[in-house]
Amino acid sequence: MTDTSNEMIHVENLVKSFTLHNQGGVTLTVLENVSFSVERGECIILAGPSGSGKSTLLRSLYANYLPQSGKVEVRHDDELLDLVTAPPHVVLDIRARTLGYVSQFLRVIPRVSTLDLVMEPLLARGMDERGAREKAATLLTRLRIPESLWSLPPATFSGGEQQRVNIAMTLILDYPVLLLDEPTASLDAENRQTVVDLINEAREGGAAIVGIFHDSQVREAVGTRTYTLEEARKAA
Numbered sequence: 287m288t289d290t291s292n293e294m295i296h297v298e299n300l301v302k303s304f305t306l307h308n309q310g311g312v313t314l315t316v317l318e319n320v321s322f323s324v325e326r327g328e329c330i331i332l333a334g335p336s337g338s339g340k341s342t343l344l345r346s347l348y349a350n351y352l353p354q355s356g357k358v359e360v361r362h363d364d365e366l367l368d369l370v371t372a373p374p375h376v377v378l379d380i381r382a383r384t385l386g387y388v389s390q391f392l393r394v395i396p397r398v399s400t401l402d403l404v405m406e407p408l409l410a411r412g413m414d415e416r417g418a419r420e421k422a423a424t425l426l427t428r429l430r431i432p433e434s435l436w437s438l439p440p441a442t443f444s445g446g447e448q449q450r451v452n453i454a455m456t457l458i459l460d461y462p463v464l465l466l467d468e469p470t471a472s473l474d475a476e477n478r479q480t481v482v483d484l485i486n487e488a489r490e491g492g493a494a495i496v497g498i499f500h501d502s503q504v505r506e507a508v509g510t511r512t513y514t515l516e517e518a519r520k521a522a
């Protein structure tokens with residue numbers, strides 16, 4: 287039976303700790319019993335003091351970190367799949383088709399041009415070259431990346447330009463679930479507003495979004511709900 291629920295992310299009793307091997311094997315529990323759900327059309331702001339585990343939680347939602355216990359379920363092909371227990375090929379398929387992640391810093395293949403980087407996800411989904419080029423050009427223009435830079439790899443770009451290329455590489459696809467780690471941190475007011483608009487358009491289009499935003503104006507402009515992480519750090 288197909289589940290028609292709007293729940294896109296279901297996190298249950300998540301526990302994540304780090305063992306510090308160079309500190310005598312001390313174990314630091316950063317996330318404890320974290321539980322929440324995100325529905326289509328919601329943008330959840332992760333809040334909490336510095337060090338409370340916001341980035342750790344976001345990385346766990348992308349399966350970059352393996353939690354000690356708990357569930358991180360994501361709706362993929364209309365079925366909630368648990369990223370904690372999913373085999374690697376399933377995690378990669380969920381990332382390719384369902385789960386978009388904008389990290390704080392751009393990580394790209396060297397020597398590939400900016401336009402090719404932004405077109406690539408569309409080509410991988412079978413879009414024709416011309417359509418992909420047009421769509422990538424439209425998004426890069428909207429994000430104010432000058433056309434003179436499109437043929438260059440972004441390695442030498444400014445911090446704000448790299449951040450905008452990073453955003454374009456993810457928002458070029460309509461991911462059903464988006465994870466955003468401070469996507470506006472290096473941006474000026476005008477570009478920040480453009481990114482706010484893009485996030486709101488994705489949400490209005492039905493995406494379920496979880497994000498960390500240190501700028502309170504951005505939080506107010508994109509957030510529909512806040513999930514606050516308590517300081518759960520315990521050393522054992």
Ligand SMILES: Nc1ncnc2c1ncn2[C@@H]1O[C@H](COP(=O)(O)OP(=O)(O)OP(=O)(O)O)[C@@H](O)[C@H]1O
Pocket residue numbers: 304314316334335336337338339340341342343
């Ligand atoms: N890879 C790691 N190895 C060991 N400890 C880690 C690791 N990643 C995070 N931590 C620990 O987890 C704590 C929470 O870090 P995290 O980056 O998730 O916090 P945050 O809430 O995102 O902080 P900020 O708002 O300052 O970015 C850190 O203080 C750190 O001690």
